[in-house]
Amino acid sequence: MNAPGPHQEDVHLVVLTGMSGGGKTIALRAMEDLNFYCVDNLPAPLLTQLVKAVDSNARETNARIAVGIDVRSEDLASMPGMLSELAAEGVVVHLVFVDSRDEVLLKRFSETRRRHPLSTGGMSLADAIARERKLLRPLMSIAEHVIDTSDLNVHQLRRMIATEFAAAAEGMTLLFESFAFKHGLPLDADFVFDARCLPNPHWNRTLRPLSGKDAPVREFLETQPMVGEYLDDIMRFLDTWLPRFKHADRSYVTVSIGCTGGRHRSVYLAERLSEHFHAGRDEVLTFHRELD
Structure with a gap:
């Protein structure tokens, strides 16, 4: 196990991942309200570099980082190992998986007319959701928090995130x-x-x-x-x-x-x-x- 860096015992890292259309972006904005340094759609291999860069610039305050990573990120398979290494170095790591029932995801994509990130080559929306769920299953299995947003509105999700991670914010x-x-x-x-x-x-x-x-x-x-x-x-x-x-x-x-x-x-x-x-x-x- 590596010894913690000079500030790393004060670093809080929240990795937000989950199903497209589940509310990951909304959750990331809630983290921003808590004054986390937020980055969305970060390639997984850059995670360790980001933590070190933010930590080195956090002079008198704790480094609080929230990162959104979705199914399009490169090298998702390496994510569990990277999180383990960061935790071994003293970083307080939280993996949050934002989920929703398939029928709710289908409805959300239909209502917003957004394209699913895996809907390429003629793949149907239902098949894209099924493939995404399979690809993300290893991350979901190790997530500290799994949030089902099927029956939550935007405000309820933001409040849930704020309540859960207020302790990582400095002060009350x-x-x-x-x-x-x-x-x-x-x-x-x-x-x-x-x-x-x-x-x-x-x-x-x-x-x-x-x-x-x-x-x-x-x-x-x-x-x-x-x-x-x-x-x-x-x-x-x-x-x-x-x-x-x-x-x-x-x-x-x-x-x-x-x-x-x-x-x-x-x-x-x-x-x-x-x-x-x-x-x-x-x-x-x-x-x-x-x-x-």
Whole structure:
């Protein structure tokens, strides 16, 4: 076993692979939100060189790398050996396989009219999916995490990735989530705030089809003194108590804000809170459960 390099005990490498159309690119973007250095479609033989290059440039912060590798990558068969060698050198290695049921993959490719990377020489889409699954089976068998995205939307997948790998990010990751009370409470919320007492843009016909991310809704809510008071109170509360969570070595905290429909008030507050806390930290995410 090789001795770790000068910084390699601080290197976190996440290799994202899986079925085309399964959501690998979305997962990689979620890693980017956690401030990982991300590279997509990297040829497998270049993986070791990339880790060394990023590690050598990571001066005062840990090197966090996420790499997307798909079935088109050269020399996939060598991937298990390369990951083992990196782990032996002290790199913290995670192999994540993003999967989906065949019928879901067929539907996704049909809806987007994208071409499967193996659909060449007259091969049908179904046959291309079957061939890809066979080629990737060795990687799937050694994956630390296998994520089935068949029944997940984009937001749910991003949230799952963020929750799973927040610990690899430096410091504590904050997630501000909006939701509708009528659809139930988020099960993993650390703090829940109820915005149903605030003026509701839903009753304005012009604002009703918009969301709390749109300028007219923001402008309406910012003219309401009660909204400003409520937002200030939440900020003061979190400014006081979030450091206690950090001192307790928590890597991930979810703050959920709900309103009736999860479209206007809760979305606005989640966005404003994200802006406020992003000024002092890097790992701040937002998730709007009721917005597709």
